[in-house]
Amino acid sequence: MPDAPEYKPVEDSVPKVDNAVAVGENLSFQRKWWRFERAVWVFFGLIILADVAGAFGRGPVAKAQQQTDSLTLHYERIERTTTPSTMTFQFAPSAIQQGHVHLFVSQSVIKQLGAQRISPQPEQSILSDGGITYTFPATSANALVEISLEPALPGVYHMETGVPGMQPIQARVVVMP
Amino acid sequence: MSTILVAIAGYFLMMLVVRVLTRRPGAQMTLFEFVIVFLMGGVIILATVGHDRSVTNCTIAVMMVGLLHRTVAWAKTKSDTLGAIIDGTPLVLVRDGQVQDEVMHGMRLAKEDVLAASRTKGVHDFNGIQYAILERNGGISIIKREEEPGTGETES
Missing domain, CATH: 1.10.287 (Helix Hairpins)
Known part of the structure; x- marks a missing residue:
């Protein structure tokens, strides 16, 4: 017959060191962690303030405008991936020739910045070197054209636009993730 | 991806x-x-x-x-x-009936939080607590003051 197992009564289930309960407390680590916590919340606060200002898009800092003799471009220098935005082209009277305006936009506007829709619909679209030239009927000064954008991927993209034969506008757009 | x-x-x-x-x-x-x-x-x-x-x-x-x-x-x-x-690590909130203010403040805990945990052990004030420990899972363990050596109890 095998020996019966030996049992010892449990006298105290709480581990002790130097007659004090050993809980594994590490107060010096915890003090460092509290300092880290404060730094993280300050960082979060700064991030939120920057976001309200538009540093990550969709705010005052993100909005930009460039102007030439023939064209004023309103756009967002900071976009967000898959978030819709609008790029507005405002033509000066000098851009209107024989009842039409022509607008060149680089391929980056169509592809990387994800042009979804152009309003009004162009009368003609001509593929040209590095982009597309649109032709719109125009009878009044300050004609407006809007292109709806929705970038698919984050990155930094360079774009060029303008009225063919006149000074172009070049811009850099940052697309946030 | x-x-x-x-x-x-x-x-x-x-x-x-x-x-x-x-x-x-x-x-x-x-x-x-x-x-x-x-x-x-x-x-x-x-x-x-x-x-x-x-x-x-x-x-x-x-x-x-x-x-x-x-x-x-x-x-x-x-x-x-x-x-x-x-x-994190476990933190002692109360030791021998004494509230550890630094830890309580750092963890944004009120004395009522500790008392609420102690009441479930039948302890109604800090004098009856030998240890109150904030565990890593956020629970508060209470070890009552021992009447006799070796009768400590824990609860999360």
Whole structure:
């Protein structure tokens, strides 16, 4: 017959060191962690303030405008991936020739910045070197054209636009993730 | 691919935010904190799946988060430091009836939180508490003052 197992009564289930309960407390680590916590919340606060200002898009800092003799471009220098935005082209009277305006936009506007829709619909679209030239009927000064954008991927993209034969506008757009 | 990257980023962002929210989102979670944690999870999942709400994409995201969590749990068993960073360490809130103000303040705990835990052990004031310990899971363990040596009790 095998020996019966030996049992010892449990006298105290709480581990002790130097007659004090050993809980594994590490107060010096915890003090460092509290300092880290404060730094993280300050960082979060700064991030939120920057976001309200538009540093990550969709705010005052993100909005930009460039102007030439023939064209004023309103756009967002900071976009967000898959978030819709609008790029507005405002033509000066000098851009209107024989009842039409022509607008060149680089391929980056169509592809990387994800042009979804152009309003009004162009009368003609001509593929040209590095982009597309649109032709719109125009009878009044300050004609407006809007292109709806929705970038698919984050990155930094360079774009060029303008009225063919006149000074172009070049811009850099940052697309946030 | 982007789903996996966003899921990884979202997992560690949630880990950081929940960790710096102090330990109350654990066992001491109030109804409001419960809502906050669900709100954060909902926001993260929106960015994780993006426009691709297919079963394939959602399955990949869930599997990725599960794999990450298992990996982190394994890493915690290998490194006490990592475990302390991710889960914290137990903290003594009350020692021999004396409230540890530094810890209570640092963990944003009120004396009532400790008394609430002690009442479940039949202890009605701090004098009856030998140790109150804020555990890594957010629970408060109470060890009553011993009437006789060897009769300490714990409760989470």
